[in-house]
Amino acid sequence: xxxxxxxxxxxxxxxxxxxxxxxxxxxxxxxxxxxxxxxxxxxxxxxxxxxxxxxxxxxxxxxxxxxxxxxxxxxxxxxxxxxxxxxxxxxxxxxxxxxxxxxxxxxxxxxxxxxxxxxxxxxxxxxxxxxxxxxxxxxxxxxxxxxxxxxxxxxxxxxxxxxxxxxxxxxxxxxxxx
Amino acid sequence: xxxxxxxxxxxxxxxxxxxxxxxxxxxxxxxxxxxxxxxxxxxxxxxxxxxxxxxx
Amino acid sequence: xxxxxxxxxxxxxxxxxxxxxxxxxxxxxxxxxxxxxxxxxxxxxxxxxxxxxxxxxxxxxxxxxxxxxxxxxxxxxxxxxxxxxxxxxxxxxxxxxxxxxxxxxxxxxxxxxxxxxxxxxxxxxxxxxxxxxxxxxxxxxxxxxxxxxxxxxxxxxxxxxxxxxxxxxxxxxxxxxxxxxxxxxxxxxxxxxxxxxxxxxxxxxxxxxxxxxxxxxxxxxxxxxxxxxxxxxxxxxxxxxxxxxxxxxxxxxxxxxxxxxxxxxxxxxxxxxxxxxxxxxxxxxxxxxxxxxxxxxxxxxxxxxxxxxxxxxxxxxxxxxxxxxxxxxxxxxxxxxxxxxxxxxxxxxxxxxxxxxxxxxxxxxxxxxxxxxxxxxxxxxxxxxxxxxxxxxxxxxxxxxxxxxxxxxxxxxxxxxxxxxxxxxxxxxxxxxxxxxxxxxxxxxxxxxxxxxxxxxxxxxxxxxxxxxxxxxxxxxxxxxxxxxxxxxxxxxxxxxxxxxxxxxxxxxxxxxxxxxxxxxxxxxxxxxxxxxxxxxxxxxxxxxxxxxxxxxxxxxxxxxxxxxxxxxxxxxxx
Ligand code: HEM
Ligand SMILES: [Cu+2]
Ligand SMILES: [Cu+2]
Numbered sequence: 001x002x003x004x005x006x007x008x009x010x011x012x013x014x015x016x017x018x019x020x021x022x023x024x025x026x027x028x029x030x031x032x033x034x035x036x037x038x039x040x041x042x043x044x045x046x047x048x049x050x051x052x053x054x055x056x057x058x059x060x061x062x063x064x065x066x067x068x069x070x071x072x073x074x075x076x077x078x079x080x081x082x083x084x085x086x087x088x089x090x091x092x093x094x095x096x097x098x099x100x101x102x103x104x105x106x107x108x109x110x111x112x113x114x115x116x117x118x119x120x121x122x123x124x125x126x127x128x129x130x131x132x133x134x135x136x137x138x139x140x141x142x143x144x145x146x147x148x149x150x151x152x153x154x155x156x157x158x159x160x161x162x163x164x165x166x167x168x169x170x171x172x173x174x175x176x177x178x
Numbered sequence: 179x180x181x182x183x184x185x186x187x188x189x190x191x192x193x194x195x196x197x198x199x200x201x202x203x204x205x206x207x208x209x210x211x212x213x214x215x216x217x218x219x220x221x222x223x224x225x226x227x228x229x230x231x232x233x234x
Numbered sequence: 235x236x237x238x239x240x241x242x243x244x245x246x247x248x249x250x251x252x253x254x255x256x257x258x259x260x261x262x263x264x265x266x267x268x269x270x271x272x273x274x275x276x277x278x279x280x281x282x283x284x285x286x287x288x289x290x291x292x293x294x295x296x297x298x299x300x301x302x303x304x305x306x307x308x309x310x311x312x313x314x315x316x317x318x319x320x321x322x323x324x325x326x327x328x329x330x331x332x333x334x335x336x337x338x339x340x341x342x343x344x345x346x347x348x349x350x351x352x353x354x355x356x357x358x359x360x361x362x363x364x365x366x367x368x369x370x371x372x373x374x375x376x377x378x379x380x381x382x383x384x385x386x387x388x389x390x391x392x393x394x395x396x397x398x399x400x401x402x403x404x405x406x407x408x409x410x411x412x413x414x415x416x417x418x419x420x421x422x423x424x425x426x427x428x429x430x431x432x433x434x435x436x437x438x439x440x441x442x443x444x445x446x447x448x449x450x451x452x453x454x455x456x457x458x459x460x461x462x463x464x465x466x467x468x469x470x471x472x473x474x475x476x477x478x479x480x481x482x483x484x485x486x487x488x489x490x491x492x493x494x495x496x497x498x499x500x501x502x503x504x505x506x507x508x509x510x511x512x513x514x515x516x517x518x519x520x521x522x523x524x525x526x527x528x529x530x531x532x533x534x535x536x537x538x539x540x541x542x543x544x545x546x547x548x549x550x551x552x553x554x555x556x557x558x559x560x561x562x563x564x565x566x567x568x569x570x571x572x573x574x575x576x577x578x579x580x581x582x583x584x585x586x587x588x589x590x591x592x593x594x595x596x597x598x599x600x601x602x603x604x605x606x607x608x609x610x611x612x613x614x615x616x617x618x619x620x621x622x623x624x625x626x627x628x629x630x631x632x633x634x635x636x637x638x639x640x641x642x643x644x645x646x647x648x649x650x651x652x653x654x655x656x657x658x659x660x661x662x663x664x665x666x667x668x669x670x671x672x673x674x675x676x677x678x679x680x681x682x683x684x685x686x687x688x689x690x691x692x693x694x695x696x697x698x699x700x701x702x703x704x705x706x707x708x709x710x711x712x713x714x715x716x717x718x719x720x721x722x723x724x725x726x727x728x729x730x731x732x733x734x735x736x737x738x739x740x741x742x743x744x745x746x747x748x749x750x751x752x753x754x755x756x757x758x759x760x761x762x763x764x765x766x767x768x769x770x771x772x773x774x775x776x777x778x779x780x781x782x783x784x785x786x787x788x789x790x791x792x793x794x795x796x797x798x799x800x801x802x803x804x805x806x807x808x809x
Pocket of ligand 2: 053095097099123124125159160161163167170
């Protein structure tokens with residue numbers, strides 16, 4: 001009689017299914033397919049997609065690239081952190097380490113950059129606020145995002161992957177200039 | 179509750195459909211259930227990671 | 235000779251060794267829930283920025299222990315009990331190898347204590363994910379490994395019992411649907427534990443210095459093979475419990491064995507692929523891998539959940555209508571036993587799992603949408619809807635049922651018990667809703683200080699974020715009260731409840747058998763097949779009310795899904 005007894009029919013597979021369930025299954029399946037095809041659709045027509053461009057690297061190697069970027073394009077300093085203003089369209093390097101995002105970036109609105117991210121030590125979370133873009137930053141891997149900031153302003157880069165006792169002090173900055 | 183097991187059954191002889199045989203076989207299901215994520219999630223995922231090129 | 239006891243109230247059969255193991259695992263689960271609940275209170279009071287209770291180091295320690303004790307120890311101990319119920323009790327079979335059952339229990343117990351010990355020593359505040367290269371003390375990993383080995387043994391005792399039951403012909407026909415749900419859970423558990431072994435064993439050797447390097451991305455992929463799959467065990471298990479409670483409380487039968495079992499088959503095939511939910515914003519993984527896996531291969535496991543979401547309440551509706559609650563669309567629901575905590579827990583579990591946990595999970599598991607949600611407090615909000623109001627409440631509901639039946643004690647404080655599901659479910663729902671909101675404002679998870687005290691460069695969250703976190707935390711406190719009420723009622727009943735069987739004492743609660751006279755050597759009668767249903771399946775709907783509820787779910791789902799795409803479209807362009 002119930003769900004915790006063996007089915008009444010020896011061959012339950014052949015018991016006809018009620019109309020209601022069939023209708024619901026068809027509706028649900030349609031919805032599932034829509035959701036599925038939304039993802040490839042967005043890859044083609046959407047403007048927010050992640051590339052899977054990434055490289056294996058080491059902290060030393062990546063740190064050198066970041067330093068090179070700072071040496072070439074440094075325009076100032078804030079609270080001891082260099083501010084870098086890279087040319088539009090160029091490769092931009094930022095690193096996460098206990099407990100800093102390094103350097104501060106100054107970007108131009110509506111210009112496109114190739115933003116590289118990696119970690120020097122543990123995993124970190126690259127969380128741009130208040131726009132709320134979130135990426136996982138993993139040591140040993142250099143991730144490349146092609147990004148076009150389209151709103152000017154001052155953005156915080158909060159670390160949102162737990163990275164030890166100083167996690168809550170790990171805040172960086174990105175300035176987007178008109 | 180009614181005991182249905184001892185009542186004469188005409189379907190006793192009828193062959194059980196393949197899908198029911200599958201669903202009634204926990205070990206076959208165990209095999210499929212472990213193979214699917216192992217192949218599609220783990221192995222494919224690890225392949226993706228190990229084929230990432232080294233930074234220039 | 236296997237000995238059995240018949241429950242005089244329900245007619246369920248308990249094999250003596252299985253009974254003891256079920257009790258022992260359930261009690262261990264409750265202890266883990268107690269610890270987790272206390273820690274949950276400390277955590278939530280710290281995240282409430284106006285209270286900000288703990289200092290940073292203790293907060294991270296408490297959060298690590300909260301996650302592990304709640305998600306791993308409470309849930310998996312209880313699941314071991316569920317597996318033994320679903321195999322031995324429901325099939326009227328002796329348990330295969332009770333000895334290995336006890337090995338399961340002892341290993342899990344030792345493992346749980348060891349990991350807790352490591353955490354509270356203070357050097358293993360690494361969160362339950364323990365992402366390499368952050369390193370915990372070796373016994374943190376070793377405890378988890380022992381626990382997992384124990385759980386694996388439990389799964390094999392379960393499978394062994396299925397074999398025994400089949401060979402000894404303890405039941406007629408196919409296994410019951412609830413047992414089939416447990417089979418699904420156990421299958422997923424095997425993959426879960428295998429992934430856990432692949433990653434935790436090397437990590438353990440790394441922590442004692444035998445291995446020099448653990449690749450961080452490899453760790454993430456394999457760890458989530460365990461971490462996310464273990465949530466899928468919960469889904470399979472608590473859906474089985476929904477069906478069980480529908481059967482127990484209403485005498486409901488599955489609307490269609492074929493449909494419900496096929497839905498479970500979809501779980502077996504596809505549910506575990508969704509481990510990829512956690513890897514959507516990681517470096518270097520292709521879009522093809524992400525799309526295929528995160529969508530459970532075209533959302534076929536979501537389809538399965540939507541099917542269960544219809545058939546569970548649908549089976550209740552059919553049973554209620556057969557009893558004459560036939561007026562309108564919803565009389566069957568209005569006249570449901572809302573003051574029976576077994577039912578109300580189950581129903582809240584069903585609704586919150588679908589509306590809150592399910593919808594948010596699918597939305598944030600969408601490949602591109604994940605980037606506006608990853609690692610925000612939205613994520614814990616989502617999984618408190620799945621694993622707390624979903625799984626935990628289903629388990630609480632069945633516990634209320636088991637106290638008289640299994641422990642042979644009358645439940646104390648019946649008045650409080652009626653309210654408990656509403657207090658717990660209500661409080662947690664507030665926590666969930668407001669933390670979801672705070673997450674969309676970018677508040678980070680696992681974060682001690684929204685004010686970033688001591689940071690060289692600051693950032694200010696909008697005032698609304700503080701308000702949302704405050705209200706959510708207030709809900710969390712209510713939830714803790716509800717959780718405490720649950721433990722008060724259950725533990726209190728085991729200690730002080732009226733004995734329904736004179737030998738049901740304190741030690742019996744921990745697994746010592748009842749008086750010898752309760753058991754007989756006689757084999758239980760063979761478990762018959764359910765009686766055939768009276769003819770139905772006309773062209774009209776059997777459960778129209780449920781169908782309407784399902785459509786409400788669907789509309790909510792569709793609207794919320796596209797709202798999130800819209801929100802995604804408003805952020806910086808990325809490619
Ligand atoms: C009793 C009331 C509970 C309250 C008030 C509560 C509160 C919280 C809060 C506020 C967080 C997020 C903290 C953060 O990320 O900063 C959290 C994390 C978590 N909770 Fe709960 N919780 C409760 C019960 C539970 C239960 C019953 C479970 C599991 C069955 C659970 C599982 C988790 C897990 C897995 C985490 C994530 C830990 C991590 O990030 O590593 N919680 N809890
Ligand atoms: Cu960090
Ligand atoms: Cu951090």
